[in-house]
Amino acid sequence: MTIKLIQEKFLNDLKDIYPREEINSFFYMLCKSCLNKNRLDLALDPNLELSAENSAVFLEALKSLKKEYPIQYIIGHSEFMELLLEVNEQVLIPRPETEELISWIIESQPEDSPVSVLDIGTGSGCIAVVLAKQLSKSKIDAMDVSEKALKVAKRNAARHNVDIDFFRRDILDGKGLSKTYDIIVSNPPYVRESEKHHMHANVLKYEPDLALFVSDNDPLLFYRHIAKLALNGLAPKGLLYFEINQYLAKDLQGLLEMLGYENIELKKDIYGADRMIRAVKI
Known part of the structure; x- marks a missing residue:
């Protein structure tokens, strides 16, 4: 043929x-x-x-x-910020919005300035791997609740020859971090169960629910736990970055203000939606 x-x-x-x-x-x-x-x-x-x-x-x-099986799962990889990353049904397919979040982090760092970074809910490792490539003098750690996701992330780090310390952790367990970081970044589950009907079938059928959805009763669950963890896990003047649900932007901003973060900044994505937020630990 x-x-x-x-x-x-x-x-x-x-x-x-x-x-x-x-x-x-x-x-x-x-x-x-x-x-x-x-x-x-x-x-x-x-x-x-x-x-x-x-x-x-x-x-x-x-x-x-x-x-409606995702093409990225069929071919076994996804292109993300000019890198090929392995993906399968254990991890989300990286989105362009997450590229914007990473670019914001990189652009905000002084050139060649080494920083320590923790990526919470790393999934495929897309955030951690790109940051390790772009901030080559920095120390990158990454965690996820899913052991299967971590295996994918570790293979992606090896594929691109970057040194990342991966570890398994449930962010909801209430424990503190064993070290402090200059930057903590997370793209946690933020799609409310009531928003499922807006999503494409290929996402609903095949991408991991664990990495996507949160209860309508407590949609800021992961943000709250991570923000509280970061109060002790960030160094003074440390930066907290989130990818966010555009419909919860103001609620999350209020939560961060209540917890004592300062210089809170919302940033829109290429589609004009509130998609990222940054806050400074004082």
Whole structure:
């Protein structure tokens, strides 16, 4: 089967589920992963004949896409801030909004200034790995409640040759930290159960609930625990960064003020939603 016929089959079989542009994006991601060929390569050779083995890979991926299985889980990785990170059903697929959070941290640091950083709820390790790459003189620690997620994060650190101290910890256990940090960052579960109906099926069906959802009865649960932990876990003038639910921005700002944090700053994402917050421990 030629690559052109495979692409046509993708477009025809998936047209009732995804927009055409997204289908093509899936197709080219598979081409890069499976064949190491980009869009230009395929345009120059539209009649490229696939081996039976490669054809089977594409057709199996097509079956999964029909079930709305995420393309990143199919190919086993996600591109994030120009790095390829392993992902599977044990971890969230990194989002562009999290790239913005990381960029804010990096841009706020004096050049070549070593800092100590703790990433809480590291998941795939996307925040910790990028910070370790970009703040190369710094010491990065990362924790998660999921041992399976930590295994993925450790493989991502090894893939990109960065030294990160990973450890398992439930942030709700009430224990303090064994050391202090200059920066604590977290992208905790912040989607309320009542907001599930706004989410795409591929997220609801396959991405880990543990990393996504929080009860409507206490939507600031993780923020409150982390912010309290950081009161002792941050050095003086230390910075606390969160990725946040845009609908809870003002509530979280009020919580941080009540706990005694200062210079609290909300930051919007590229879509204009309140998506990040930074606070200073005095």
